[in-house]
Amino acid sequence: MTKSSAPWIAIGLCLLAAMLEGFDIASMGVAAPKMLPDLGLSRGEAGLAFSASPFGLFIGALMAGPFADRLGRKPVLLASVVVFGLFSLATAWVPNLDVLLLVRFLCGVGLGGAMPMLLAMSSELAGEKRKAVTVGLVTAGMPLGGALVSLLARGEAAQADWRLIFLVGGAAPIALAVLLTLFLPETKAKSADDVLTGDSLHALFGRERLATTASLWISFAAIGLVLHLLLNWLPSLLNSRGLAGPDIGGIMILFNVGGALGGLFSGWAIDRMGAKRPFLAIFTILMAVLFAMAGLSGVPAMALFGFAAGFLIMAGQFGLYALAPQHYGEKVRGVGVGAAVSAGRLGSVFGPIVGGTLLSLGASSGDVVMSTVPIVAVGGFAALALTVWGRKQ
Numbered sequence: 415m416t417k418s419s420a421p422w423i424a425i426g427l428c429l430l431a432a433m434l435e436g437f438d439i440a441s442m443g444v445a446a447p448k449m450l451p452d453l454g455l456s457r458g459e460a461g462l463a464f465s466a467s468p469f470g471l472f473i474g475a476l477m478a479g480p481f482a483d484r485l486g487r488k489p490v491l492l493a494s495v496v497v498f499g500l501f502s503l504a505t506a507w508v509p510n511l512d513v514l515l516l517v518r519f520l521c522g523v524g525l526g527g528a529m530p531m532l533l534a535m536s537s538e539l540a541g542e543k544r545k546a547v548t549v550g551l552v553t554a555g556m557p558l559g560g561a562l563v564s565l566l567a568r569g570e571a572a573q574a575d576w577r578l579i580f581l582v583g584g585a586a587p588i589a590l591a592v593l594l595t596l597f598l599p600e601t602k603a604k605s606a607d608d609v610l611t612g613d614s615l616h617a618l619f620g621r622e623r624l625a626t627t628a629s630l631w632i633s634f635a636a637i638g639l640v641l642h643l644l645l646n647w648l649p650s651l652l653n654s655r656g657l658a659g660p661d662i663g664g665i666m667i668l669f670n671v672g673g674a675l676g677g678l679f680s681g682w683a684i685d686r687m688g689a690k691r692p693f694l695a696i697f698t699i700l701m702a703v704l705f706a707m708a709g710l711s712g713v714p715a716m717a718l719f720g721f722a723a724g725f726l727i728m729a730g731q732f733g734l735y736a737l738a739p740q741h742y743g744e745k746v747r748g749v750g751v752g753a754a755v756s757a758g759r760l761g762s763v764f765g766p767i768v769g770g771t772l773l774s775l776g777a778s779s780g781d782v783v784m785s786t787v788p789i790v791a792v793g794g795f796a797a798l799a800l801t802v803w804g805r806k807q
Contacts, residue, residue, distance in 0.1 A: 436559025461770015470522020503584030636793025697794025
């Protein structure tokens, strides 16, 4: 391994880790049509099970920074990857709802700890001129991982036994942890400024910054809620419309591939046009796509609109990732961006619960999809408000 190639090998490993994180996050949704009846879960119980991992993501993301301060980023990343690998494996053998909730929560803690380390390390491993594109590439690994699990779910083996999805999703991170141990260098420790102090609290919530922080939190939470509602419930909603397992897997592949492309597109568009016009287009078209999806039937139409929904949702989320750091000064940037991302994680907890609650109350699959339209409207308004009234640095 040459010195010049070493950073790109490490970045490649970060990309693989992000893909495996995306694989696990999407695994519950693609396994659900077979898994839920096998475990005897009602739709309300399924909503809680789907939300256990996002709640763990929220907790893990909050814990990762303080542990990285003390132990370094590489040990925290390694521990996170091993934890979500082990508890993904454990998901294959859960006997009931209570154990499932615990296992998926602990899996989410590992997932939540991994992504902040991946983003920080990939940024620091890249050259100054390639930081944004490198972080975008690593982040795009998550929807690509979702596409991989959807591809696996289409196979006969996974159709016959949903447990295979979690066996693969658990074994792969543990194997990757060995490669990370051998080839991933440690990067610099987190800044001591990434601690909540009176100055940073003022930077987040002071009179001049309150609108900026509120807009970021609302937009992050709204897009996180919609994304995780669809990741977890869309396969089951498609199943309720009579679509077969392989067709559902194909649509979810397109949803996730669209997400990866949308995330890369939004970074390109915002760099060239600013955020206002791209956000206006992304959120407006996304509402129209979701409105249309609520009444669609048939594989070709659902495939097309599923791709479009994934593209636009991730374009919105990645655009917010790109925009958030611009609104906080260097000394409080870690706190500001971390808090915004945590708001998105918290929103993702409620997405599966909203879907499960609506279905338990007798809502149709179309009603569930339609419920996301006003949430997107709120998130889009907040994102546009950020571009108009938000104060940069």
